[in-house]
Amino acid sequence: xxxxxxxxESVSASYGNISALHEVSLEVATxxxxxxxxxxGAGKSTTLxxxxxxxxxxxxxxxxxxxxxxxxxxxxxVQRGIIxxxxxxxxxxxxxVRENLEMGAYTRKDRAAVAADLDAMCDIFPRLRERIGQRAxxxxxGEQQMLATARxxxxxxxxxxxxxxxxxxxxxxxxxxxxxxxxLNREQGITILxxxxxxxxxxxxSSRAYILENGEMVLNGASxxxxxxxxxxRAYLGA
Ligand code: ATP
Numbered sequence: 001x002x003x004x005x006x007x008x009e010s011v012s013a014s015y016g017n018i019s020a021l022h023e024v025s026l027e028v029a030t031x032x033x034x035x036x037x038x039x040x041g042a043g044k045s046t047t048l049x050x051x052x053x054x055x056x057x058x059x060x061x062x063x064x065x066x067x068x069x070x071x072x073x074x075x076x077x078v079q080r081g082i083i084x085x086x087x088x089x090x091x092x093x094x095x096x097v098r099e100n101l102e103m104g105a106y107t108r109k110d111r112a113a114v115a116a117d118l119d120a121m122c123d124i125f126p127r128l129r130e131r132i133g134q135r136a137x138x139x140x141x142g143e144q145q146m147l148a149t150a151r152x153x154x155x156x157x158x159x160x161x162x163x164x165x166x167x168x169x170x171x172x173x174x175x176x177x178x179x180x181x182x183x184l185n186r187e188q189g190i191t192i193l194x195x196x197x198x199x200x201x202x203x204x205x206s207s208r209a210y211i212l213e214n215g216e217m218v219l220n221g222a223s224x225x226x227x228x229x230x231x232x233x234r235a236y237l238g239a
Contacts, residue, residue, distance in 0.1 A: 003066060005030040005191055006051070006082075006159060011060035011070075013043075013050050020046040021215045023060065028159070033185050033192045035202035035223065037236060038212035044195040047212070048161045051193070052084040053077040065158070079107070081158030085148050085165070093137035097128050100136050100147055104154030114154070121150040124180055124187075142173035146180070153184065159191040160184075166198045174198065178205050199236035203227045211236070 004027035013021040021043045028034045038044050049055040051062055053074035062070040069077055092100050101121060105114045122129035125146045131139065136147060145165055152160050162181070166174040178201055184190045196202035203209055203223040210220040211232070219232070226232045 004028060004063075005032075005065060006193065007063045008047065008051065009061045009063065011047070011050055011057045011062065013046055013055055013057050019215060021050070021057075024212070024215070024217050025060075026210050026217065026220070028191060028193055031185070031189055031191055032208065033181070033194060033206045035199075035206035035209040036193060036195045036212065037197075037199045037202060037209055040197070041214075042212040043215040044212055045163055046215075048084055048163055048193070048195055051077075052082060052161060054084075078155070081156075082161065083152045083155050083157035083159070084161040084163065085152045086163055091136045091139075091144055091147050091151065093135070095136055096133050097136060097139070097147060098132045100151050101128070101154050104151035105156075107155065117154055117156070121153055124183055125150050140173075142169050142177065145169065145173075145177055149177070149180065149184075153188070153190070157190065159193070162192060162194045164195055164197060166196060166201065174201065181205055199232075200227075203237075 006028040008024060008026045010023045010025055011021055012023055024047060036044050036047060046055055050057050053072055057070055061068055064080055064082060069080060092103060101118050108114055127143055128146055128150055131143065136144065139147060165177050181192060182205060185192055194202055194206060203226055206223045208221065209223045209226050211218050
């Protein structure tokens, strides 16, 4: 393929003397949804944190849209168009839904387009429109995840990194969240790297997937093939 939109090239990272990633590589093409799977502690969040500049790689490189970004600060990486939706959601709890969405667009000067995007996000997430004046802390877990995702979108990212959007949510709400992931990808052309413990759902929404084990990439392939792979089924799909 032509040069990937995002490439993680042989990246290692550690916390003090605990190694978290060992020469991990992955690629995401423009407009793709790619899943990153693995058990607790495999290094999934660390991989996202290296891409978004929250954790420094000790070895290897990250390239985005043709440029090395692994020496940039987290702020500069956001400016390049990569936004991470953090695990645990990190919304502004004392602000209203509307204020949270506006905060997502704080670096933008195009106020008319911001208002239009806010409206578009409320079309994608009707729950947020119904609760537009409500304090974010009083939203349900699923609504908070919707708000965190919509807030990330308000920055008009080119790529979003989603860290376990299903965490702590009821199955029906998880289905809704994944439906909106598909919608964002299809209607807004957003490229998505998705970290998930719910391998079944992640494989159903992504075109390709990577599997991390103990900080090393052990497998990757088309999601449809991985769904049928005997070892993957036994280890990650409970079958
Ligand atoms: P989970 O699904 O449980 O969130 P994960 O695959 O996202 O797991 P990471 O959070 O990337 O895994 O963690 C990888 C390894 O690095 C783990 O062994 C973890 O204990 C360790 N680790 C993560 N963050 C830190 C930190 N801030 N300080 C020390 N060790 C850390």
